[in-house]
Amino acid sequence: MKNILITGGAGFIGSHVVRLFVNKYPDYLIYNLDALTYAGNLENLNDIENAPNYTFLKADINDANSIQDLFQKYRFDSVIHLAAESHVDRSITDPLSFLKTNIFGTVNLLNAAKDLWKENFSSHLFYHISTDEVYGTLGETGLFTEKTGYDPNSPYSASKASSDHFVRAYGETYGLPYIISNCSNNYGPNQFPEKLIPLFINNIIEKKPLPVYGDGNYTRDWLYVIDHATAIDLTFHKGKIKETFNIGGFNEWKNIDLVKLLCGLMDEKLNRPKGSSEQLITFVKDRPGHDLRYAIDASKINTQLGWKPSLTFEEGLSKTIDWYLNNTSWLKNVTSGAYQEYYKNQYKK
Ligand code: NAD
Ligand code: TYD
Numbered sequence: 001m002k003n004i005l006i007t008g009g010a011g012f013i014g015s016h017v018v019r020l021f022v023n024k025y026p027d028y029l030i031y032n033l034d035a036l037t038y039a040g041n042l043e044n045l046n047d048i049e050n051a052p053n054y055t056f057l058k059a060d061i062n063d064a065n066s067i068q069d070l071f072q073k074y075r076f077d078s079v080i081h082l083a084a085e086s087h088v089d090r091s092i093t094d095p096l097s098f099l100k101t102n103i104f105g106t107v108n109l110l111n112a113a114k115d116l117w118k119e120n121f122s123s124h125l126f127y128h129i130s131t132d133e134v135y136g137t138l139g140e141t142g143l144f145t146e147k148t149g150y151d152p153n154s155p156y157s158a159s160k161a162s163s164d165h166f167v168r169a170y171g172e173t174y175g176l177p178y179i180i181s182n183c184s185n186n187y188g189p190n191q192f193p194e195k196l197i198p199l200f201i202n203n204i205i206e207k208k209p210l211p212v213y214g215d216g217n218y219t220r221d222w223l224y225v226i227d228h229a230t231a232i233d234l235t236f237h238k239g240k241i242k243e244t245f246n247i248g249g250f251n252e253w254k255n256i257d258l259v260k261l262l263c264g265l266m267d268e269k270l271n272r273p274k275g276s277s278e279q280l281i282t283f284v285k286d287r288p289g290h291d292l293r294y295a296i297d298a299s300k301i302n303t304q305l306g307w308k309p310s311l312t313f314e315e316g317l318s319k320t321i322d323w324y325l326n327n328t329s330w331l332k333n334v335t336s337g338a339y340q341e342y343y344k345n346q347y348k349k
Helices: 012-024 042-048 064-074 088-093 095-117 155-174 196-205 225-238 255-269 299-305 313-326 328-334 338-346
Strands: 002-007 028-034 054-058 078-081 125-131 178-183 185-187 210-213 219-224 244-247 252-254 281-284
Touching (some): 002 064, 012 042, 042 054, 078 095, 088 095, 088 155, 095 155, 125 155, 155 178, 185 225, 185 313, 196 313, 210 255, 219 225, 219 255, 219 313, 225 299, 244 299, 252 255, 255 281, 255 313, 313 328
Parallel strands (some): 002 078, 028 054, 078 125, 125 178, 178 244, 185 219, 210 281
Antiparallel strands (some): 219 252
């Protein structure tokens, strides 16, 4: 039996990683540790919550004592660390909470792992999930490789960059076995409707304006979330210790082109006149420090581990829209206070 701690498993990417591991590895005990912030939602895991190899632990990674206690109690063999404050716009209005969770929280986990594993590091792994945003911005050409220097521009990316450095430093200083992967923008089911794609799907459903920042000529490299989860699975099992892997979709889109594609698909799926969703596009004030372009060179994970995305963007976007249209109650719950009630009822002891 392997005891695997997944942090942030009630969030968007974490819930897909938890589901994959619980279903694919019945011999592993999967512990999902999450503070259930506004972004964490146990409804994301309804389908596996009673699985015999799954345990939910409500805890805050900022609370060093409870993190130490949980490591001593459950004796985790490995960690896949996703818990974070993850939204750039929130980091601009509240940088300190990003510093706390993304940096202090990560160091609390590193300390607990080091203390538990220090007698024999060999069969353990601290796998840290990071972002391509640590590399800063690209111009019109070029790609981020694993050798690109860190140059973060937002409080979010600065906090993630710092956490990556701490993970690497614990590897060098104490010998803690680690892997880091840096992924591009994810999209798919269960993403909180504050990020571009789910926000715009929700606004189109509700016929609300689609606020495009600046001129919309910003470029992101989009990856379907389940393809990210598959990459995490492969990297966890086959990645070499002390290595970094870039994960991306080979799929660059200017925001305005993406939004137009989304509008067209939504018109079809909602049986609305062609062009009606596009009329909701509204150009608004730009995000401060807005990175122009992200694009990943994912050739290392492709050649070393044999990973590549399984879906085209049109397929992934279509599946994503279908999921939101079939889960309007999920959308309503996360955009109202109802989720808090769900948690209280589910975990009243
Ligand atoms: P998310 O915001 O959807 O989920 C984050 C989860 O972490 C939530 O369940 C939340 O409750 C939990 N959490 C937050 N603070 C916590 C704390 N103090 N203690 C315990 N749990 C806490 O984020 P996501 O989009 O799923 O991202 C997951 C990870 O992947 C993050 O580390 C993020 O930086 C990274 N990442 C995200 C993307 C993306 O496009 N979303 C791309 C690359 C990397
Ligand atoms: P977002 O989904 O917040 O991800 P990130 O900032 O991590 O890339 O934003 C994706 C792109 O969409 C980014 O260039 C900002 C832009 N954007 C808008 O134009 N309007 C919006 O309302 C949001 C949330 C994002």
